[in-house]
Amino acid sequence: MAASSAGMCTAVCNLNRQITVYTKRIKAHNTFNKIIIRRLWTSTPRCHSQLQIKKKSATQQLVGVVGLEIHAQINSSTKLFSGSQVGFSAPPNSQVSFFDASLPGTLPVLNRRCVEAAVMTGLALDCTINRKSLFDRKHYFYADLPAGYQITQQRVPIAVDGTLWYSHLIGRKQGQVVTKSVRIKQIQLEQDSGKSMHDDSRSQTFIDLNRAGVGLMELVMEPDMSCGEEAAAAVRELQLILQALGTCQGNMAEGQLRVDANISVHHPGEPLGVRTEVKNINSARFLAKAIDYEIERQIEVLESGGAVLNETRAFDYKSGQTIPMRDKEGLQDYRFMPEPNLPPLIVYDRERAPPPAGADPAQVVLLDAVRELIPELPRARRARLVDTYGILAEHSFTLVNEDGLTEYFEVVARETRAGPKKAIGWVINDVLGLLKQQGLNVSQSPVSPHALSELLDLLEAGRVSSSAAKTVFQELWNGAGRSAAQIVEELDLGLVDNSTELLRICQHVIDSHPDEVQAIRAGNRKVLNRLMGLVQKQTKGRADPVRVRAILEQGTS
Numbered sequence: 287m288a289a290s291s292a293g294m295c296t297a298v299c300n301l302n303r304q305i306t307v308y309t310k311r312i313k314a315h316n317t318f319n320k321i322i323i324r325r326l327w328t329s330t331p332r333c334h335s336q337l338q339i340k341k342k343s344a345t346q347q348l349v350g351v352v353g354l355e356i357h358a359q360i361n362s363s364t365k366l367f368s369g370s371q372v373g374f375s376a377p378p379n380s381q382v383s384f385f386d387a388s389l390p391g392t393l394p395v396l397n398r399r400c401v402e403a404a405v406m407t408g409l410a411l412d413c414t415i416n417r418k419s420l421f422d423r424k425h426y427f428y429a430d431l432p433a434g435y436q437i438t439q440q441r442v443p444i445a446v447d448g449t450l451w452y453s454h455l456i457g458r459k460q461g462q463v464v465t466k467s468v469r470i471k472q473i474q475l476e477q478d479s480g481k482s483m484h485d486d487s488r489s490q491t492f493i494d495l496n497r498a499g500v501g502l503m504e505l506v507m508e509p510d511m512s513c514g515e516e517a518a519a520a521v522r523e524l525q526l527i528l529q530a531l532g533t534c535q536g537n538m539a540e541g542q543l544r545v546d547a548n549i550s551v552h553h554p555g556e557p558l559g560v561r562t563e564v565k566n567i568n569s570a571r572f573l574a575k576a577i578d579y580e581i582e583r584q585i586e587v588l589e590s591g592g593a594v595l596n597e598t599r600a601f602d603y604k605s606g607q608t609i610p611m612r613d614k615e616g617l618q619d620y621r622f623m624p625e626p627n628l629p630p631l632i633v634y635d636r637e638r639a640p641p642p643a644g645a646d647p648a649q650v651v652l653l654d655a656v657r658e659l660i661p662e663l664p665r666a667r668r669a670r671l672v673d674t675y676g677i678l679a680e681h682s683f684t685l686v687n688e689d690g691l692t693e694y695f696e697v698v699a700r701e702t703r704a705g706p707k708k709a710i711g712w713v714i715n716d717v718l719g720l721l722k723q724q725g726l727n728v729s730q731s732p733v734s735p736h737a738l739s740e741l742l743d744l745l746e747a748g749r750v751s752s753s754a755a756k757t758v759f760q761e762l763w764n765g766a767g768r769s770a771a772q773i774v775e776e777l778d779l780g781l782v783d784n785s786t787e788l789l790r791i792c793q794h795v796i797d798s799h800p801d802e803v804q805a806i807r808a809g810n811r812k813v814l815n816r817l818m819g820l821v822q823k824q825t826k827g828r829a830d831p832v833r834v835r836a837i838l839e840q841g842t843s
């Protein structure tokens with residue numbers, strides 16, 4: 287049923303004419319707004335747990351309050367109410383069905399996959415899943431919304447009252463884990479709009495409806511956070527949870543996760559202040575910056591006797607400032623009404639609320655069946671990694687943050703005799719370090735976990751020194767399909783196990799460096815390291831450092 291781009295053209299071209307006028311108005315408004323913006327200092331995090339209150343007492347101090355609304359694009363091959371495909375980089379208007387383009391007479395057909403995704407996300411965030419939820423129309427005028435309304439869930443959403451636990455690392459070396467939570471007010475299923483593309487040089491706006499009707503989950507959080515850093519950590523955790531569930535790919539740069547930040551300031555203990563809403567922020571870093579900027583701005587406005595306006599603002603990535611987009615008050619009548627073309631959405635449960643006899647299994651969503659599919663979630667995974675392998679908490683964060691790295695590490699930890707604490711260092715510093723340097727992901731690693739385990743075994747068995755092991759690793763990375771043991775043999779990287787040979791090299795170093803020997807004898811033990819380095823140079827890193835030290839200590843005593 288996908289409409290061809292040629293078929294779309296007439297409708298889109300007519301819309302373009304209206305939009306040109308509309309865009310010009312917005313531009314004029316923004317230019318005016320830019321003039322009245324003041325530059326504000328934004329580098330201080332405004333977490334009130336971390337605020338260094340200097341002059342004022344805690345109650346006099348204005349603190350930030352942050353509530354997020356997050357639109358997560360549901361990972362489904364087809365749209366929420368139509369069978370057209372979902373694809374990020376498809377040619378404009380090539381994935382548009384008659385329903386997505388709002389042609390008269392078309393009706394929505396709910397995509398079961400999207401419902402399951404919302405249920406699974408709700409369960410993972412400890413929400414109550416409403417057995418019966420409802421769809422509503424939310425009206426607003428915009429050219430990329432051809433129906434003039436969005437189908438959403440306003441009165442009874444699919445999931446309510448959840449919690450997102452998130453942690454962030456603080457301290458000088460990021461070695462301390464702080465865990466916090468934010469309440470999830472609701473998760474609602476809704477349609478995405480199309481995209482408007484503005485061509486400034488020709489003063490035209492083009493509409494691409496590929497995204498129109500793609501399934502979204504809007505997660506509305508309670509205003510429980512107080513600064514940009516907390517919000518960014520919460521969004522990163524949510525991103526990991528959604529990716530683990532497979533309900534959203536979570537790529538912020540591709541718009542799969544879009545964050546609106548609601549921000550206000552108040553004195554602790556007093557009612558919340560007037561909020562502004564910064565729309566469509568597409569990276570966690572910019573989110574933190576936008577929020578901290580906005581908190582500073584509002585504090586400055588209030589402290590200089592002004593009032594914060596209930597308005598929608600945009601974040602200007604270049605200047606690091608938020609700028610007004612539109613006044614929210616008065617413009618916000620969405621004329622909500624029940625969606626007449628969709629019956630209530632019912633979710634069943636095999637035990638407590640089984641589907642009616644004869645119901646088509648392809649049309650039924652079972653809560654308990656969805657619950658069984660929930661995989662290990664990031665928080666539980668970090669705790670298990672720390673418990674099972676005795677690794678540091680910050681290392682568990684690194685493992686979980688990188689897709690596939692936990693699995694990689696666990697294979698190495700299982701296979702090698704070197705123990706998980708040695709393995710973690712190699713996985714994070716060597717494997718991940720090089721992957722990042724070369725822009726590869728874990729599945730593209732030239733060194734398999736099995737090959738790394740073999741290398742660590744050689745190291746553990748004392749067959750190579752740690753510096754030779756680094757050379758072997760580099761060789762493994764460069765490919766050629768040889769095992770660690772073969773590389774050691776071919777490049778003659780095995781430890782010098784001939785004592786006479788090692789004694790001869792050490793003695794030669796001692797004899798040819800009388801000044802150093804004298805310094806060591808005078809008590810300067812650090813010079814011994816220099817001699818050790820010279821021995822390693824001569825043996826190409828193949829000498830056991832413990833033995834070398836012992837021989838040199840004896841020879842210089």
Ligand SMILES: Nc1ncnc2c1ncn2[C@@H]1O[C@H](COP(=O)(O)OP(=O)(O)OP(=O)(O)O)[C@@H](O)[C@H]1O
Nearest residue numbers: 351352353354355507508509548549550558559561
């Ligand atoms: N005083 C406040 N300060 C900061 N955040 C707030 C404050 N009051 C409410 N919020 C947050 O604002 C958000 C309100 O979202 P909600 O979807 O209910 O309404 P909306 O923003 O008016 O609608 P829309 O979906 O059209 O943007 C929530 O995330 C909530 O936590």
Ligand SMILES: [Mg+2]
Nearest residue numbers: 355356504506
């Ligand atoms: Mg909202």
Ligand SMILES: [Mg+2]
Nearest residue numbers: 355546548563
């Ligand atoms: Mg909002």
